[in-house]
Amino acid sequence: MHxxxxxxxxxxxxxxxxxxxxxxxxxxFKDRGLAFTxxxxxxxxxxxxxxxxxxxxxxxxxxxxxxxGALPLYLSLALIIEEGLDYSLLERVVDSISFASKVSRxxxxxxxxxxxxxxxxxxxxxxxxxxxxxxxxxxLKDIKVGDRIIITxxxxxxxxxxxxxxxxxxxxxxxxxDCASLDSLLIPLLKDKAINPAPARRGGIKFMRDPTRGxxxxxxxxxxRATNLGIVIEExxxxxxxxxxAAGELLGIDPLYIANEGKAVLVVDSEKAQDILKLxxxxxxxxxxxxxxxxxxxxxxxxxxxxxxGTERILDMLSSEPLPRIC
Amino acid sequence: MHxxxxxxxxxxxxxxxxxxxxxxxxxxFKDRGLAFTxxxxxxxxxxxxxxxxxxxxxxxxxxxxxxxGALPLYLSLALIIEEGLDYSLLERVVDSISFASKVSRxxxxxxxxxxxxxxxxxxxxxxxxxxxxxxxxxxLKDIKVGDRIIITxxxxxxxxxxxxxxxxxxxxxxxxxDCASLDSLLIPLLKDKAINPAPARRGGIKFMRDPTRGxxxxxxxxxxRATNLGIVIEExxxxxxxxxxAAGELLGIDPLYIANEGKAVLVVDSEKAQDILKLxxxxxxxxxxxxxxxxxxxxxxxxxxxxxxGTERILDMLSSEPLPRIC
Numbered sequence: 001m002h003x004x005x006x007x008x009x010x011x012x013x014x015x016x017x018x019x020x021x022x023x024x025x026x027x028x029f030k031d032r033g034l035a036f037t038x039x040x041x042x043x044x045x046x047x048x049x050x051x052x053x054x055x056x057x058x059x060x061x062x063x064x065x066x067x068x069g070a071l072p073l074y075l076s077l078a079l080i081i082e083e084g085l086d087y088s089l090l091e092r093v094v095d096s097i098s099f100a101s102k103v104s105r106x107x108x109x110x111x112x113x114x115x116x117x118x119x120x121x122x123x124x125x126x127x128x129x130x131x132x133x134x135x136x137x138x139x140l141k142d143i144k145v146g147d148r149i150i151i152t153x154x155x156x157x158x159x160x161x162x163x164x165x166x167x168x169x170x171x172x173x174x175x176x177x178d179c180a181s182l183d184s185l186l187i188p189l190l191k192d193k194a195i196n197p198a199p200a201r202r203g204g205i206k207f208m209r210d211p212t213r214g215x216x217x218x219x220x221x222x223x224x225r226a227t228n229l230g231i232v233i234e235e236x237x238x239x240x241x242x243x244x245x246a247a248g249e250l251l252g253i254d255p256l257y258i259a260n261e262g263k264a265v266l267v268v269d270s271e272k273a274q275d276i277l278k279l280x281x282x283x284x285x286x287x288x289x290x291x292x293x294x295x296x297x298x299x300x301x302x303x304x305x306x307x308x309x310g311t312e313r314i315l316d317m318l319s320s321e322p323l324p325r326i327c
Numbered sequence: 328m329h330x331x332x333x334x335x336x337x338x339x340x341x342x343x344x345x346x347x348x349x350x351x352x353x354x355x356f357k358d359r360g361l362a363f364t365x366x367x368x369x370x371x372x373x374x375x376x377x378x379x380x381x382x383x384x385x386x387x388x389x390x391x392x393x394x395x396g397a398l399p400l401y402l403s404l405a406l407i408i409e410e411g412l413d414y415s416l417l418e419r420v421v422d423s424i425s426f427a428s429k430v431s432r433x434x435x436x437x438x439x440x441x442x443x444x445x446x447x448x449x450x451x452x453x454x455x456x457x458x459x460x461x462x463x464x465x466x467l468k469d470i471k472v473g474d475r476i477i478i479t480x481x482x483x484x485x486x487x488x489x490x491x492x493x494x495x496x497x498x499x500x501x502x503x504x505d506c507a508s509l510d511s512l513l514i515p516l517l518k519d520k521a522i523n524p525a526p527a528r529r530g531g532i533k534f535m536r537d538p539t540r541g542x543x544x545x546x547x548x549x550x551x552r553a554t555n556l557g558i559v560i561e562e563x564x565x566x567x568x569x570x571x572x573a574a575g576e577l578l579g580i581d582p583l584y585i586a587n588e589g590k591a592v593l594v595v596d597s598e599k600a601q602d603i604l605k606l607x608x609x610x611x612x613x614x615x616x617x618x619x620x621x622x623x624x625x626x627x628x629x630x631x632x633x634x635x636x637g638t639e640r641i642l643d644m645l646s647s648e649p650l651p652r653i654c
Contacts, residue, residue: 127365129405
């Protein structure tokens with residue numbers, strides 16, 4: 001264990017705050033608003049087109065902080081490893097964690113490793129917690145009728161990438177997971193004074209969320225329920241790659257319910273919606289951004305989908321469990 | 328999943344900061360010093376004499392913060408659950424988490440649940456991360472020759488409790504785990520101005536650590552190595568219950584290397600050692616506290632044990648892996 005930490009972990013995350021002996025990372029914190037989040041990652045396969053469990057863990061936690069209006073600063077990293085796991089595989093995951101954290105300039109400051117007996121876990125699970133500095137308070141209560149809904153890119157790529165690469169599936173749609181950190185796309189928007197006018201802490205961007213488990217439909221439903229407002233979405237506006245649509249059809253899975261790992265749903269002031277869209281599209285990660293709908297007073301607490309066929313239907317919450325071990 | 332969170336988790340940890348929809352907990356933080364820690368818990372059996380995996384997870388993370396000189400404030404809670412796990416069992420664990428967090432007045436403000444397929448994990452793993460406010464900066468660099476080593480109670484009770492209750496062991500030494508939060512014992516000491524004289528941030532208590540994995544011997548070795556000073560310990564002073572000693576002998580395991588989950592090792596100024604010992608012993612959790620040794624210039628980076636037989640021997644680092652899944 002000591003060697004694993006010393007040889008594998010410490011060299012990869014060398015920063016003065018990483019605790020080498022103490023049990024907690026003690027980090028400077030000058031601001032009052034602290035964002036704190038956590039997630040476990042149990043995805044399989046561990047490596048997939050577009051990412052791996054390590055990248056996913058870092059990006060997932062960064063994204064949870066970013067959509068909460070916070071600048072990600074510090075991460076914790078806890079690994080649960082099945083005895084006998086190939087060391088080189090573990091090293092690839094750790095390299096990936098290291099790389100992803102450097103890209104977003106977050107520091108992994110504390111961690112833990114547990115090795116469990118063979119059969120007690122499936123290869124590798126990761127838990128990351130994150131701490132960030134709140135730069136803009138986002139609040140569901142600020143959402144009003146007329147606000148626009150933006151999605152920052154094409155949907156369902158993570159979930160369908162994973163599914164199509166599962167053992168026994170033997171399908172190859174060549175779908176790459178969208179697994180990515182959202183900080184470089186969204187932090188500048190949160191800081192932008194033109195789109196988030198004074199009073200500084202209530203602005204053009206009212207709420208953000210990353211539509212992971214349960215996909216876009218679930219996130220929209222959660223917003224509708226929490227605000228008791230209606231959301232009306234136009235199917236034709238939802239960005240989706242053709243191959244993803246085809247894969248969903250073949251597998252009998254609605255892409256609206258499939259996890260994304262590098263996208264955000266934004267609820268924004270209608271007057272600022274075009275400006276925000278323009279800024280998003282200037283960024284490579286946001287080039288397929290779309291305004292997909294808006295907040296209405298009806299149907300209260302529900303999501304209405306205007307389909308490409310010209311019909312309307314209520315977009316329900318997922319009635320069953322979301323697909324297992326997608327993230 | 329939604330029902331599980333709504334019915335099982337939310338009612339148990341009802342506090343205004345617990346995030347119900349947002350991805351991160353946003354918590355007020357007025358002070359500069361932030362402590363942040365994390366741990367996974369994979370112990371089996373899930374329930375043992377003196378505790379369970381839930382209590383262990385909360386106490387373990389609280390203790391990591393406390394021994395870092397921080398007042399524990401916020402915890403995250405992430406559960407990895409094997410599909411089909413008995414709901415009532417899970418509920419007992421969650422109740423235990425809720426109770427332990429209330430006892431120490433920490434708030435669980437963010438969380439995650441993953442359910443994995445049968446066989447992908449052994450019943451239940453828990454990860455807790457914690458955030459605390461640094462109330463006293465403790466630093467290995469302040470440790471000097473002459474400083475005393477205190478242990479706050481009897482050793483090896485957690486590890487030997489778990490081991491003796493393992494399936495197939497069929498042993499009953501009636502050993503109760505010492506699993507407990509250290510905040511009520513140690514926070515008052517950290518705040519005490521008499522034992523931590525001015526300059527306020529460098530005081531009588533110089534360093535603390537909870538000797539969990541690898542036990543007392545491992546913690547002492549880590550301190551010796553990190554400071555490159557010697558530690559001399561008197562075996563006769565180390566508090567240990569007779570039944571624990573007996574169990575260790577029968578199982579062929581040295582209690583010095585066995586995990587504790589409710590004890591701390593303190594390195595303290597020699598002039599304040601008796602005052603600190605007195606304060607510790609006034610608390611029910613600290614009544615068996617002992618000064619067990621001191622810092623010397625030799626043997627550099629090593630721990631010397633003066634045995635009850637009058638001999639001396641170097642107390643090595645554990646050469647093999649610590650016992651698996653003790654915490």
